Amino acid sequence: xxxxxxxxxxxxxxxxxxxxxxxxxxxxxxxxxxxxxxxxxxxxxxxxxxxxxxxxxxxxxxxxxxxxxxxxxxxxxxxxxxxxxxxxxxxxxxxxxxxxxxxxxxxxxxxxxxxxxxxxxxxxxxxxxxxxxxxxxxxxxxxxxxxxxxxxxxxxxxxxxxxxxxxxxxxxxxxxxxxxxxxxxxxxxxxxxxxxxxxxxxxxxxxxxxxxxxxxxxxxxxxxxxxxxxxxxxxxxxxxxxxxxxxxxxxxxxxxxxxxxxxxxxxxxxxxxxxxxxxxxxxxxxxxxxxxxxxxxxxxxxxxxxxxxxxxxxxxxxxxxxxxxxxxxxxxxxxxxxxxxxxxxxxxxxxxxxxxxxxxxxxxxxxxxxxxxxxxxxxxxxxxxxxxxxxxxxxxxxxxxxxxxxxxxxxxxxxxxxxxxxxxxxxxxxxxxxxxxxxxxxxxxxxxxxxxxxxxxxxxxxxxxx
Amino acid sequence: xxxxxxxxxxxxxxxxxxxxxxxxxxxxxxxxxxxxxxxxxxxxxxxxxxxxxxxxxxxxxxxxxxxxxxxxxxxxxxxxxxxxxxxxxxxxxxxxxxxxxxxxxxxxxxxxxxxxxxxxxxxxxxxxxxxxxxxxxxxxxxxxxxxxxxxxxxxxxxxxxxxxxxxxxxxxxxxxxxxxxxxxxxxxxxxxxxxxxxxxxxxxxxxxxxxxxxxxxxxxxxxxxxxxxxxxxxxxxxxxxxxxxxxxxxxxxxxxxxxxxxxxxxxxxxxxxxxxxxxxxxxxxxxxxxxxxxxxxxxxxxxxxxxxxxxxxxxxxxxxxxxxxxxxxxxxxxxxxxxxxxxxxxxxxxxxxxxxxxxxxxxxxxxxxxxxxxxxxxxxxxxxxxxxxxxxxxxxxxxxxxxxxxxxxxxxxxxxxxxxxxxxxxxxxxxxxxxxxxxxxxxxxxxxxxxxxxxxxxxxxxxxxx
Numbered sequence: 001x002x003x004x005x006x007x008x009x010x011x012x013x014x015x016x017x018x019x020x021x022x023x024x025x026x027x028x029x030x031x032x033x034x035x036x037x038x039x040x041x042x043x044x045x046x047x048x049x050x051x052x053x054x055x056x057x058x059x060x061x062x063x064x065x066x067x068x069x070x071x072x073x074x075x076x077x078x079x080x081x082x083x084x085x086x087x088x089x090x091x092x093x094x095x096x097x098x099x100x101x102x103x104x105x106x107x108x109x110x111x112x113x114x115x116x117x118x119x120x121x122x123x124x125x126x127x128x129x130x131x132x133x134x135x136x137x138x139x140x141x142x143x144x145x146x147x148x149x150x151x152x153x154x155x156x157x158x159x160x161x162x163x164x165x166x167x168x169x170x171x172x173x174x175x176x177x178x179x180x181x182x183x184x185x186x187x188x189x190x191x192x193x194x195x196x197x198x199x200x201x202x203x204x205x206x207x208x209x210x211x212x213x214x215x216x217x218x219x220x221x222x223x224x225x226x227x228x229x230x231x232x233x234x235x236x237x238x239x240x241x242x243x244x245x246x247x248x249x250x251x252x253x254x255x256x257x258x259x260x261x262x263x264x265x266x267x268x269x270x271x272x273x274x275x276x277x278x279x280x281x282x283x284x285x286x287x288x289x290x291x292x293x294x295x296x297x298x299x300x301x302x303x304x305x306x307x308x309x310x311x312x313x314x315x316x317x318x319x320x321x322x323x324x325x326x327x328x329x330x331x332x333x334x335x336x337x338x339x340x341x342x343x344x345x346x347x348x349x350x351x352x353x354x355x356x357x358x359x360x361x362x363x364x365x366x367x368x369x370x371x372x373x374x375x376x377x378x379x380x381x382x383x384x385x386x387x388x389x390x391x392x393x394x395x396x397x398x399x400x401x402x403x404x405x406x407x408x409x410x411x412x413x414x415x416x417x418x419x420x421x422x423x424x425x426x427x428x429x430x431x432x433x434x435x436x437x438x439x440x441x442x443x444x445x446x447x448x449x450x451x452x453x454x455x456x457x458x459x460x461x462x463x464x465x466x
Numbered sequence: 467x468x469x470x471x472x473x474x475x476x477x478x479x480x481x482x483x484x485x486x487x488x489x490x491x492x493x494x495x496x497x498x499x500x501x502x503x504x505x506x507x508x509x510x511x512x513x514x515x516x517x518x519x520x521x522x523x524x525x526x527x528x529x530x531x532x533x534x535x536x537x538x539x540x541x542x543x544x545x546x547x548x549x550x551x552x553x554x555x556x557x558x559x560x561x562x563x564x565x566x567x568x569x570x571x572x573x574x575x576x577x578x579x580x581x582x583x584x585x586x587x588x589x590x591x592x593x594x595x596x597x598x599x600x601x602x603x604x605x606x607x608x609x610x611x612x613x614x615x616x617x618x619x620x621x622x623x624x625x626x627x628x629x630x631x632x633x634x635x636x637x638x639x640x641x642x643x644x645x646x647x648x649x650x651x652x653x654x655x656x657x658x659x660x661x662x663x664x665x666x667x668x669x670x671x672x673x674x675x676x677x678x679x680x681x682x683x684x685x686x687x688x689x690x691x692x693x694x695x696x697x698x699x700x701x702x703x704x705x706x707x708x709x710x711x712x713x714x715x716x717x718x719x720x721x722x723x724x725x726x727x728x729x730x731x732x733x734x735x736x737x738x739x740x741x742x743x744x745x746x747x748x749x750x751x752x753x754x755x756x757x758x759x760x761x762x763x764x765x766x767x768x769x770x771x772x773x774x775x776x777x778x779x780x781x782x783x784x785x786x787x788x789x790x791x792x793x794x795x796x797x798x799x800x801x802x803x804x805x806x807x808x809x810x811x812x813x814x815x816x817x818x819x820x821x822x823x824x825x826x827x828x829x830x831x832x833x834x835x836x837x838x839x840x841x842x843x844x845x846x847x848x849x850x851x852x853x854x855x856x857x858x859x860x861x862x863x864x865x866x867x868x869x870x871x872x873x874x875x876x877x878x879x880x881x882x883x884x885x886x887x888x889x890x891x892x893x894x895x896x897x898x899x900x901x902x903x904x905x906x907x908x909x910x911x912x913x914x915x916x917x918x919x920x921x922x923x924x925x926x927x928x929x930x931x932x
Contacts, residue, residue, distance in 0.1 A: 013773075013775075290814075292805060292808060292809060292812070292814075294801065294804050294805045294808065295798075295801070295804075303791070306772075306788075306789055306790060306791055307479075307789060307790045307791070307809070307814060307816045308790070308791040308793075309479075309790065309791070309792050309793075309805045309809065310792070310793045310794060311792075311793075311794035311795075311798050311801050311802060311804065311805050312794050312795050312798035312801060313793060313794060313795065316782075316793070318791070318793050320791050322772075323772055323773060324772060324773045324774070324775065325769070325772055325773070325774040325775070325784070325786050325791055326775050326776070326777075327774075327775075327776045327777075327779060327782070327784050327793050328776060328777035328778050328779060329777075329778050329779065332761075332777050332778035335760065335761070335777050335778060336777060338760050338761075338777065339758060339760045339775045339777050342758060342760065343758060343773070343775065346758070348756075348758075348773060350773045367833040367834055367841060368833055368843060370843075370867060370868070370907065371868060372867070372868065372884075373867035373868065373907075373909075375833060375841065375843075375909055377834060377836075377841075395885055397863075397865045397887050399863045399865075399911040399913075401836060401838070401839035401911065401913055402836070402837060402838065402839065418838075418913060419861055419913040421863050421887065421889065421911075423887065441836065441837075441839075443839075443841055443909075443911045445865040445867065445887075445909045447865075447867055447884060447885040
């Protein structure tokens, strides 16, 4: 089970609510979601259950498809309610089919370098789960980190080699306590991965968080199958308290256990941890994309395309995206959220949305906004089709630059090849489709007095948006 | 006389060879060239002579026109040869017409806050020029600056109140010498402004730098009038040594004098001096454009459009342009040139060119480059006309989004209004014209296997480029 509901604000401006960090290739060429799903592939694993925000449903489906993960079930949350309701939903769903099924719960956005060590720890955790335990993965701390919760390991669990009971959970400690923890050897980082049977999880949720179970059970009852998705009942789910599984269950249950593991784990929780996990040059710099460093050390400099030059910097983070730049000392990396909050309060769309906007059929991005015009690049995946629509305030010119388009314009249908164009006068009813085997790319030039996204009347839609 | 030949590399990425700092509005809403020309406007001044690189001729003309500076003569250098040849060209040109004419020589890229004080110093300088002196403006130093040359003032010049002989010129001093200079009160910053008659300048150039005069005189003899420009003979001008007026004349002549002045001068020679001259917030920050500062102090943060956020920074410069970002400590501002040299060596076009490219008829900018296509925004000034041209490798779609266009396509002529488009197939002979009273803006979508700027055959051109 993959929890993919995070918003990853601390990796702004790369990660934003509209396209958060689990959907980005942060460490390898695969996205964090793909990496996570890949850890549970093969004959020993069932297809994953992914819980995500409704807004990300096509992203999750498309990334799993691209990574050849078949048969996934995607549970859609109408809004984020932290981890306990999400886990409850998956556990209730699976208990109904197979109460003894062992669930491996993972966050979609962690980096783990040593997969064999992970799988060895998983085997130990599964053995403990089968005797009724809820097992967390405890990471051997390498630095006195004050940003993580810690687990104090207790007595060995009988019948499960290498698994210990949880003596207690410790909230984010101060610096001195953290140093003692690293020196003492009994404290472990809480990684947010869990293993338990569906029956155990539901039983402990019912015991310690009955209001969560009640709301989520109602949301599952009211769930609607929608293409490949299970859409949780919105009203019922909204009634669930927003609470983490740690608070709701782990800190209260007597079934908590921990499997200590040394697997090269990072939660990639900030740009500082991105620097931690990356390969560095002789000056301790990480450079990604078109960047040029002069006389700098200890820096993390990442550009998604715009040339980024730094001179004489030390221990500084510089992130350049198409529409936003972030600069800060590495040791202030946690404070990105202050900036994002301020941008959000100021109504800056860059706080939450990227320039490229994903839709069920593909994506589009604004190239320029001018006086009474704007230009977009639109990409439609093979076989996909936009809604049948019209606009009251704008006319559009479409120029096909890659692939083939079928364009319906009022009563006519046109086939457009590369380097052909069509004009859509204000008020005409139109629809765009990619009938081909390769992506369709077109340039849209809009003219009109009002060019907001909300000037659209959807008459019919394949994706249920009409 | 305005020297506008600089490349302003130390204000990269805003200032680049293709569009250097004198053409940017750095301090006020007017560009530095317009500010400079504005200091010499009114009944006391003749129209300016501007010396600039040939590549900037339309920029200079357009900015002067926009600032309502009439009658300017624009001398075009085929390549930069430092200040002595540029000054020699203007002095020779003016001596031929009026040997007693007093020249006021100014760099096009300095900031001067106190214009009345400047004009008072100018009056004193003119009096000294009329008795045969070459007068520099000496700025009272406010900080022990090691980046400037200094002038040691000597005895008073008879017959010119407030003007002193130059005792000696001092190259950029070390920190201790600079502190002594500030404390002593006899040393002044060399501002690079001069006042002298044409006859005096030519006489002293002939005495101390005869090879400069010989080359420049030949270049003037071979000069061609070209629209509003005087194009210096390329081969002759190239033979002039590349040398500053300080080295060539001022350090050798016995006519050198200095008028001390306190006028709020800055050469805007680096991002650190841009911070110096700007108004600051309570934390000592300068913020320009869409920027957001959290818990930062002493920073200069400037964006030309892309949202730029900084957290916890001290004394740092962050510059964001459409296609390049620069970050450095303020006290490393001189070292931008190391970065630009490295980018140039790596063949990065951002080292020298902006995304917006200026042409005699207006400008264009690339919006996106894709696989076998690219999109540009083209702006044509009223009454202007591109060359009659054709391409062998690309077809073009033009969509008019503002204004009116006349498009010639082979034998046809079309009038295009806002929201109308035209297709230009590969190989057709075409021409674009703005017949209207407002700027014409169009979106050009190019399709083809090769999309380089050099795929153009110019059949006829208003600006002599065919």
